[in-house]
Structures are given as structure tokens and as C-alpha cells.
Amino acid sequence: xxxxxxxxxxxxxxxxxxxxxxxxxxxxxxxxxxxxxxxxxxxxxxxxxxxxxxxxxxxxxxxxxxxxxxxxxxxxxxxxxxxxxxxxxxxxxxxxxxxxxxxxxxxxxxxxxxxxxxxxxxxxxxxxxxxxxxxxxxxxxxxxxxxxxxxxxxxxxxxxxxxxxxxxxxxxxxxxxxxxxxxxxxxxxxxxxxxxxxxxxxxxxxxxxxxxxxxxxxxxxxxxxxxxxxxxxxxxxxxxxxxxxxxxxxxxxxxxxxxxxxxxxxxxxxxxxxxxxxxxxxxxxxxxxxxxxxxxxxxxxxxxxxxxxxxxxxxxxxxxxxxxxxxxxxxxxxxxxxxxxxxxxxxxxxxxxxxxxxxxxxxxxxxxxxxxxxxxxxxxxxxxxxxxxxxxxxxxxxxxxxxxxxxxxxxxxxxxxxxxxxxxxxxxxxxxxxxxxxxxxxxxxxxxxxxxxxxxxxxxxxxxxxxxxxxxxxxxxxxxxxxxxxxxxxxxxxxxxxxxxxxxxxxxxxxxxxxxxxxxxxxxxxxxxxxxxxxxxxxxxxxxxxxxxxxxxxxxxxxxxxxxxxxxxxxxxxxxxxxxxxxxxxxxxxxxxxxxxxxxxxxxxxxxxxxxxxxxxxxxxxxxxxxxxxxxxxxxxxxxxxxxxxxxxxxxxxxxxxxxxxxxxxxxxxxxxxxxxxxxxxxxxxxxxxxxxxxxxxxxx
Numbered sequence: 001x002x003x004x005x006x007x008x009x010x011x012x013x014x015x016x017x018x019x020x021x022x023x024x025x026x027x028x029x030x031x032x033x034x035x036x037x038x039x040x041x042x043x044x045x046x047x048x049x050x051x052x053x054x055x056x057x058x059x060x061x062x063x064x065x066x067x068x069x070x071x072x073x074x075x076x077x078x079x080x081x082x083x084x085x086x087x088x089x090x091x092x093x094x095x096x097x098x099x100x101x102x103x104x105x106x107x108x109x110x111x112x113x114x115x116x117x118x119x120x121x122x123x124x125x126x127x128x129x130x131x132x133x134x135x136x137x138x139x140x141x142x143x144x145x146x147x148x149x150x151x152x153x154x155x156x157x158x159x160x161x162x163x164x165x166x167x168x169x170x171x172x173x174x175x176x177x178x179x180x181x182x183x184x185x186x187x188x189x190x191x192x193x194x195x196x197x198x199x200x201x202x203x204x205x206x207x208x209x210x211x212x213x214x215x216x217x218x219x220x221x222x223x224x225x226x227x228x229x230x231x232x233x234x235x236x237x238x239x240x241x242x243x244x245x246x247x248x249x250x251x252x253x254x255x256x257x258x259x260x261x262x263x264x265x266x267x268x269x270x271x272x273x274x275x276x277x278x279x280x281x282x283x284x285x286x287x288x289x290x291x292x293x294x295x296x297x298x299x300x301x302x303x304x305x306x307x308x309x310x311x312x313x314x315x316x317x318x319x320x321x322x323x324x325x326x327x328x329x330x331x332x333x334x335x336x337x338x339x340x341x342x343x344x345x346x347x348x349x350x351x352x353x354x355x356x357x358x359x360x361x362x363x364x365x366x367x368x369x370x371x372x373x374x375x376x377x378x379x380x381x382x383x384x385x386x387x388x389x390x391x392x393x394x395x396x397x398x399x400x401x402x403x404x405x406x407x408x409x410x411x412x413x414x415x416x417x418x419x420x421x422x423x424x425x426x427x428x429x430x431x432x433x434x435x436x437x438x439x440x441x442x443x444x445x446x447x448x449x450x451x452x453x454x455x456x457x458x459x460x461x462x463x464x465x466x467x468x469x470x471x472x473x474x475x476x477x478x479x480x481x482x483x484x485x486x487x488x489x490x491x492x493x494x495x496x497x498x499x500x501x502x503x504x505x506x507x508x509x510x511x512x513x514x515x516x517x518x519x520x521x522x523x524x525x526x527x528x529x530x531x532x533x534x535x536x537x538x539x540x541x542x543x544x545x546x547x548x549x550x551x552x553x554x555x556x557x558x559x560x561x562x563x564x565x566x567x568x569x570x571x572x573x574x575x576x577x578x579x580x581x582x583x584x585x586x587x588x589x590x591x592x593x594x595x596x597x598x599x600x601x602x603x604x605x606x607x608x609x610x611x612x613x614x615x616x617x618x619x620x621x622x623x624x625x626x627x628x629x630x631x632x633x634x635x636x637x638x639x640x641x642x643x644x645x646x647x648x649x650x651x652x653x654x655x656x657x658x659x660x661x662x663x664x665x666x667x668x669x670x671x672x673x674x675x676x677x678x679x680x681x682x683x684x685x686x687x688x689x690x691x692x693x694x695x696x697x698x699x700x701x
Contacts (some may be wrong), residue, residue: 069097101146118634159197159466162187168498175389183213215460222451223385227266234261239564245600251335258335269379270322276373278315287337328388421462495536536575548639569603592629
């Protein structure tokens, strides 16, 4: 992806801003294609993802008439795709290129298959490559011409904030980090993306979840001296390693393992911290550093012995004395003080596996204790609510008399509401929030009134939903543009995964965002911003299905040193790699050909790369030609493997679905798995590659 593509992106976004005023058929997005295809204003497939094999330079693709195009399809396609055979569920009997626009969905499928070189299939009779290329170009030109004359961007339903967008919106508005998963159910996905409006159903359960979240978050932001005591537990997954060299980001340097959590303390009060430590029979004693915002508040001694298994789960519960903590969001870390980096081994196997917390090793950890749970209990003996970044963001004024309270509250709500709704608030909207303030203030004072009104803001459909106002069509016009302020939200949530900033809103408010060249300029500015890292975390991660790494658990008997830390590093590698291409304005082809990647010490050691030390990721050149681009990164290789071996079939399917947007048809019935199709030949056990080659040599396969 190049920043030169900003122009393409801008054009696409301007095009998608067209909202039909009629009941036109909704535009369809090809399964598993990158979202950039989904915003194309013309067709579902804006351009061929992979060009067919180029013809020799001396061959010139002929220009085909509509009759010749139809004859090509009849000769080379209609035999399998007849009314009787309907290969792939598609019939091309009687195909007429002149009437191609009457079968839009069929022609789109033809273009995708022809572009990727998948049709005619291997072994079938096929025409010269130049003729195929000419047929593809002719069909695309016909579709583009029709789309230009008949603009149909489709009608979009309401779009709501999904979990990640909700978290970012709350953070931008209130300087408060929250986990939306505490309230909101999992987001529905379409083509592996969780921000497709058509899939964002609304239910009474979801509405209640947003209401509950609004109440809880408003209390977190303002603070609550009367908050009830609660126990909140943070847990390490079983597959997370806590090696001496595994430093958790956010924990003090010189520590290993443990966990770090952003915890909301509702009031200035005392809190207790409970730790559950898992250990084996021979684990040594360790000191655990408990820090808040990087400052140590307790040093907890862990002594191994009979008491370490007192809870019946092979672990020991440790509790601190009450600790005074001020209100607000604070980073809490609990990690072992690192004592050494030498080799260790246990009763199961030596070295790395000694510290991994899952797989067949199970409870076989015998050398180093692991921290599994961190529990924060409180508040006790609350004394008040200190100032915090969230309170500073909310209380931009302070009334000195009762007569000033309403004016101050109105000012606060005008500002917060405009930021939350991603547009200027009207006088009527502000007036509608004041009764919430008055009700809360009557029973709890000024701050309680502001908190009550803030809850109303967070529960409002204008915050939770990205509603777009449709302008009425005029004259013979059938489509109209979405308002600039709504376009600002589209652009911002796509590039940043967050609401628009003040500069983008100001341009949109003046009605200049969709003026020629402006949206491209704003997109370039936003791509240069650090917030554009969301493209790697959100866009690339979902496009490339990085979450599927969590579904593959390599067999520890074959791969004892693979753990969740390595999997997380592989995800981060791909995210940084993608963002680097965008930031440095590189060619999209470098996505596949790059001779470098991003690793930290742990991942470099896994890849066999020398001279990389520390937990920080950095760009490193590959030491040889065995890896290149995305296809050489662990994030792709692991998710397309089985627990005990690689899988050429899964890997090829991933390439076709994710990169080419052309998913393969399901296999014929009664086809044996690769393991069953070939085992040994002449007494020699075949490798996966050799078995696959033997499999492909079979004409029936």
C-alpha cells in the first residue's frame, strides 16, 4: 500500500459518500477481499487483484467484439457451466456479452476467476493467454461503463460503534481506558470484518448493554466516593510464558513475567491486592514487585513449600496489606524480580518448555513460579475523589455559587456533547440534557448532576450510532452526497478506528471536506499521524485474519518452545510491517517481496536471527532468501498449519481467499485427507511437500 494510494482512497470515499434516495439494491462486497474493494464506488471489484500471467512482449492482446467474447465463453466455459452441469453452481449457457449488464453478479464472478487465472481450470482446454486477457478487459470495461452511467452505491443501514471503536471513542472523550467486552457482546463479522453495517444487528440485549456501559463509565470518569466494594480479577492465559527474558510491557525493568492492567480506582481509598502464584514442587522462592504507575508499592515474598499448594490448584494465594490509592485510572503491575538468566530445566523437558504454562507440560513446571491471577479489591475507607485526567477533561469550569451551576453545566455539556456526537450540538439538544443534570444535582450536588447528564450523552443514539443524514434528491438526480460531517466520521473511523479530530471536523463543518483534493489532503495528514497505527491493528489484522493464530496450538511434543508470547509477537510483527509500508509510501508489491521484517529478541530467536536483544521491536533484514514479505511471516505460516505439521492446502486456501479474493470451491466428496492419501514410498517416509506433490500428480486430484 502506497501513500500515492491516498488519491485512490480519497476518490473511493468520495464515491461511497453517494447515498441513493431510492430503494436500490445494496452493493455487495466480495468475500474476504480487503475493505478497500468494499468502498469502490463503481463495482464490488474495483480492479483485478492479481493480473493473469502476462503475454510475451511481442504478443498484442486483440480487441474482441461482443460476438467474439460470447463465442469464447461458449467454447471454453459453457461446457462445464451448462444448465445441466452447473459447475460451481454457475450456468453460462447462452451467455451474451451484449447483455452482460443484465447479469451483474455472474459477470463479477467471471472477472474474478479470469483475473486470478483460475478459469479455465488446469488441464482444461483454454485459449491463448492474450485472448483471455482481452476477454477480461472487455468485461471489466463493460461493467465500468455501466456503473458510471448507473451509479448505485447502495443504501447503508445505521452503523453502531463496535467494541474497539467504542473503547477509542470513550478514550478520546474522557481520557479513560475501558474494556468494552465487560458490557458489549461480541461483534458480528462479515468477510472477517467487524465494522460492516449490514451485520450490526440491534437487539434489546445490546441496547441494555450500552445503557449499562454508560452508567458505569460515567461513574468511572467522575469518580464515586460511595462506590461499593468489588473484586476485579485479571488473569494470564495458560499459554503465556514467563521466562526470565520475558519482560511484560509496562512492568518495571528488571522483572520477568507477571501481568499489567489498567485499573479504574473509583475513589481515594484503601485497596487490597491478591496474587495467585502457580508453582511446581521444586520451584524456588521469588520476590514479586507490585507497582502502580511504575512506582513500587509493595514487595511480596513468595516462599515455595507445602503452603504453596494450599488452594488445591497447585498455587498459593498472596495478599497485600491495604494500600492507599488515589482515584483514577492507574497502571498496576505485578511481576517477578528477575534473579538470573541461566539455563533451567524441569522434570518434563529442558530449557524453554520449563516456563510455558500449557500443553502436555500442564502442571509440570518445577523451576520457576508463574503469576496467574491479580485481584484488586476495594475501595475501603474512602476519603474523597482526587483530580484525574478524566475529571480534568470533564470539569472545564467550576461554579462558585449555586446560581452559576446551570450555566457551567451547560458549557460542559455543550463541549462534551459536541465531541461525543462528532458534530456541533444544537441548542435544543443541549436543553434536552439539562433535565438530567438538574435531577442528579438535586440529590447529589453539582458533580452528581454532571455525571447524570454525561451518562445520558453516552447512552444517546447520537454517540452509540453513526447516523447519517440523507439529503433529498433534486430533479432527475437519483443519488446524493452524504453530509461532510458524516464523511469525516467515515474517514476517521477507517484510518484511525476512532472519532475525527478537531481539524477534520472544522473542515467538514465548513463544507469543504468533499471539495476537490481536500479529502486526499486530509487522508495524507491522518496517515502521517501516530493514530494511523490502527490500520495495522484493525484493518490489516482483520484482513489477514491474525486472530486465527489463537486457534492453532502447536503440539508441544513437536514444538515445545512455541507459546502465546511468540504468537503475540508474530501478530505484532505483521502489524508493524504493514504500518511501515504505509508510513514510508512503499509499493504494495513490497508487501510480498520485502527482504526485511520487524522482530524483538524472542521472535528473532524463534526465527533463528542473530544479534537481536531486548523486548523492543525493530526492523531487521532477513539473513538469507528463505523468507520474503507477508508469506514468510509466522502470523501467516502458523494460522495455515495444523498442530503437528504445515498444511499446503490450508495455506493455498488462505492465499486464494485473503489475498486474491477468489475462494476455492469445496472439495469433491470422498476425497481423503492428505495424511491418508500417501504415507511412505519404498519404505521412505515422505515429507509434507513430497506427499503434496504425489497428491497433485494424481489426475483425479
